[in-house]
Amino acid sequence: MQQDHIKPDDIAAPIDIRLLPAAVLTVALCFIGPELPIEWVQRVPWILGITGVVTLLVVVCFRKSRGRRIVQGVLLMSIACWTATPAAVMVQHQQTTAEASGWLDFIDTLGTARMSVRLATDPVKRDGPFGTSWFVTADVEAFGKDLVLTPHPAKIVISGDHSWNDLAAEDQACFIGRVTDNESSVFVQATAAIQPGSCAHGASEPTITGRDTLRETLRTQANQTISFAPELLPGLILGDRSQQSEQIDHAMKVSGLSHLSAVSGAHTSLIASAATILFRSLRLPRSVVIAAFLATLVLFVQIVGMQPSIIRAATMGAIGAWALFYGRGSQALPILALSTIVILTMSPELIHEVGFQLSVAATAGIVLGAQPLEAWCRPILEKVLPNFWATMLSSSFAISATAQLACQPLLLTFIDYVSPYSLLANLLATPLLPMITIPGTVAAGLCIVAPGIAQVLLHAVSLPTAAIGWIATSVTDLPGSMLPWPEGLAGTVLIVLHWTASCIVLVKLLRRQRHSKPAVKIDSPQARWFGVLTAAEQRLTMANIIQLSLVVVAVVAHVVTFWPMRPTTVDADWDIVGCDVGQGDMFLIRTGSDSAMVIDTGPDPDRARQCLDTAGVEHLDLVVVTHLHADHVGGIQGLLDIAPSQDIIFSTGSDDTYSPASTDLPDTARQVDQPVVGVIDHARHDPDHAVQVRWSILSADKTAQNENNASIVLFLEIYRHGGTITALFTGDAEEDLAAKLLGEQRIPADVDILKLSHHGAKNGGTDLIEHTSPRMALIGVGEDNTYGHPHDDIVEALGPRIQLHRTDLDGTFGVTFQHSHALVAAER
Known part of the structure; x- marks a missing residue:
């Protein structure tokens, strides 16, 4: 009997891609369909249907021809067309309904109207340069003066005031909002206070569901645990991130662990697998086990909520269980393809959900x-x-x-960044997830009926939860934890190389699995060399050389892009520049297309001159020398050689060692010793870079015996893009001066940018950091300096939430203010 068809045990089964064209076509239709004119959307189902009929006729007519592969390809195309047609019909129905309701015209014209919405997520608090806002994703149920119903997907992202904090997912709200953006998502700004409940039924108390009660009870009990567990446990168990502080939320994102606190396929698989093992251990029939498995999925989805990743994972789990039940579970790819098709046919709008995209x-x-x-x-x-x-x-x-x-x-x-340590973080944190998810879910189910047992379980899982929090925060604090991705053509080319190299390596690994190993291995020097030469002769084909070259180019491009090098240029649209002048301070505040305000000049005229040249500065509106230490004033002549200043001010204390005569300060420089306010305004005359800078001297003590404490403490209000960015520059002010100014309430709270005093030295203290709560911190410091600047205590006090840019690591860096509510984007 012939046995040639039997696959050896060490050869992997071929990948079943028959449903892949159908899934790709369905995804493409759902993604592109809403962007097409309504006339084309109405024609797409007919085009697919006609194409499916034609291709099916071709298959029937040529099924006995020799071109078997061509016939199979045409058959796959026919299947794809027929499979994607229901999704195309659903997209057509949604778009036609949206046009009939007037929703498309409303968002295109950035209109303002009353809206009745149902929240899809819990509100999230975010601090920005324009104050604190709450952001929430919601589904519009009706809008306009007449409350026109929206029986179609109308998802919006709302920004509002603190009144939104009282609501939760699934609650209804009525408010007046203005559409501010409709590019990738529809953003709506609430222009008035909300009214809980539907607009049609007036104000009402938010409905408290069983899920809400369960989540609230879990939060309460988790608060009694240790370390990071009170913040992370609700998310790791039920996907509830409402307890996460901005610091831990930032750390989870930067470390690449945020998917752990957004319940997805991993959580669903763990819960369903645990349930299956339990049911099988009871020796129940297979049909009962499958039914119990599906019931567990449904129950878990109801508890967690209808999130895109959960929908995808649950659907795939259900189809996978069905496939295993009928003996068709050898391949996971067709299960993923079928689940994607089913989900998008039912809800095409999910293709625009980031969670769904990342999950698939x-x-x-x-x-x-x-x-x-x-x-x-x-x-x-x-x-x-x-x-x-x-x-x-x-x-x-x-x-x-x-x-x-x-x-x-x-x-x-x-x-706009990559996390180079995310793979390491996942290797360390992912094995801890089963220790949390399974007992944590049991605790969530018992927290209402048996709170004592639930508390014991939550305390047990708080240890691995704390470990995940520690991993996230530790990784975030490592140097280079956020590497900026290049913009424009360079970034696009790098993505293409990324995909190309990944696909080449994947195909090589898959083919390697398809080669059987020799039954007998002959080990001799001659055979080994002969094998190497034979393999080289077989593999060094033109195709392999091209593929290897592309992989090498991709690796080299990534290394060159992200290798820590000291930049020599900054983005042309910079607003603040931190100059790499060695061990010293020099910062530029842009006041126009080619003009700037300078705060300190560093120790070296050549480096100061180079920084102005790098930034394209030809005119100085104001030079501020915070005090007369050489690392702050030594480079003054380099500035004046290429960009004469209209005004130079400085401060110095009572120590005669430091005097204007001992520096290169010109005679026109003037000393300040009291609060001063000034304005630099070129906005009306410089439309290319419309900016206004209001500067205020908060301290300049000429009686200080310590020259550091004679430093000018400067507060800036930079008006740009219709908003205000605040910044505090502290010179080398030490902890006692900071305490004095805070005691006199002369330091504003909640500034956006803080220049850390004395190059991040320990004697600068942490009081200013805690009081100002900056979004970004800047340090001018020399590479490998012998002073130990910046001190570890200062860097740790910043925490993961505060962006830190330092000239010893980043070189000369630029900061560019964005048009949106985001504070700043660092350009390196």
Whole structure:
């Protein structure tokens, strides 16, 4: 009997891609359909139907021809057209309904109207240069004076005042809002206080559901745990991030661990697998186990809420269970494709949800690449580690790496940085998730009926939860934890290289799995060399050389882009520049297209001159020398050589060692010793860079015996893009001066940018950091300086929430204010 058709055990099964064209076509239709003119949207289902009929006729007519592969390709096209048609019909229905209701015209004209909405998420508090706002995603149920119903997807992102904080997901609200943007998402600013409840029924108390009660009880009990657990446990168990502070939220995002606190496929798989093991251990029939598995999925989705990632994971789990029940569970890719098709056919608007996109991308990356990558890594690790640890580490690495590689291009659509330590963070944190999710979910179910038992479980899982929080914050504090992605053509080319190299490596690994290993291994020097030469001769084909070259180019491009180098240029649209002048301070505040205000000049005239040249500054409106230490005034002549200043002011104390005569300050420089306010306004005469700068001297003590404490403490209000950015420059002020100014209430609270005093030295203290709560901190400090600047205590006091830019690591850096509510974007 012939046995040639039997696959050897060490050869992986081929990937089933038959549903992949249908899934890709469905995704494309749902993504592009809403952007097409309504006339084209109405024609798409007919085009798909006609194409499906034609291709099916071609298959029937040529099914016996020799071009078998062509016929199979046409058949797949026919299946794709028929499969995607229901989704196209749904998109057509939604767009036609949206046009009939007037919603499309309303958002196109950036209109203002009364809206009745149902919240899809809990409100999130965000601090910005224009004050504190609450942001929430909601579905519009009716809008306009006549409250026109919206029986179609009308999702908006609302920014409002503190009154939104009293609502939660699933609550209804009525308010008057103005559409401010409608590009990728519809942003609406609430222009008046909200009214809880539907507009049609008037004010009402928010409805408290069983899910709300469960979540609130879990939050209350989690508050009694330790370390980061009160903030992270509700998210890790039920996807409730409302307890996360801005600091831990920022740390989870930067470390790449935010997916752990947004319940997704991993959580669903763990819960469903635990339930399945329990049911199987009871020796129940397979049909009962499958039914119980599906019931567990439904219950978990109801508890967590209808989030895009949960919908995708639950649907895929249900289809996967069905496939296993009927013996068709050998391939996960067609299950993912079918679940994607089913979900988008029911709700095409989910394709625009970032959570859904990342969930599908991560799952696809794991499904395609995790197994071959793990098979390649495990033998290497087994040479240095025991089999158990080699298997665990290789599996964790393969899952984390493939998910991150698949998601990174999507992540770059809404963040402008990469997290180089996220893979390490996931390797450390992901194995802790099962210790939290399974007992934590049991605790959530018992927290109302048996709070004592729930409390014991929550205390038990608080240890791995605290470990995840520690990993996130520690990784965020590492140097270079946020590497800015290049903009424009360079960034696009890098993404293309990223995908190209990833696909090439994936195909190589998949093909490697399809090659059987030799039955007998001959080990001799001659055979080894002969094998190497034979393999080289077979593999060094033109196609392989091109592929290898592309992978090398991609790796080199990533290394060159993100390797820490000292920049020599800044973005042309900069607003603040931190000059790399060695161990010293020099900062530029832009006042026009080619003009600036300078705060300190560093110790070296050549470096000061180079910074002005780098920034394209040809005119100085004001030079502020905070005090007469050489590292703040030594470079003054370099400035005056190329950009004469209209005004130079300085401060100095009572120590005769430091006097204007001992510096290169010109005779026109004037000493200040009392509060002064000035305005630099070129906005009307410089439309290319319309900016107004209001500067206020808060302190300049000529009686100070310590020259550091004679420093000018300068407060800036920079009016740009219709908003105000505040900044505080502190010279070398030490802790006692800071305490005095705070005691006299001369330092404003909640500034946007803080220049840390004395190059981040410990004697600058942390009181100013705590009082001003800046969004960004700046340090002028020399690389490898012998003073130990900046001190670890100062850097730790900043925490993960505050962006830190320092000239010893970043070189000369620029900060550019954005048009949106985001504070600043650092350009390096």
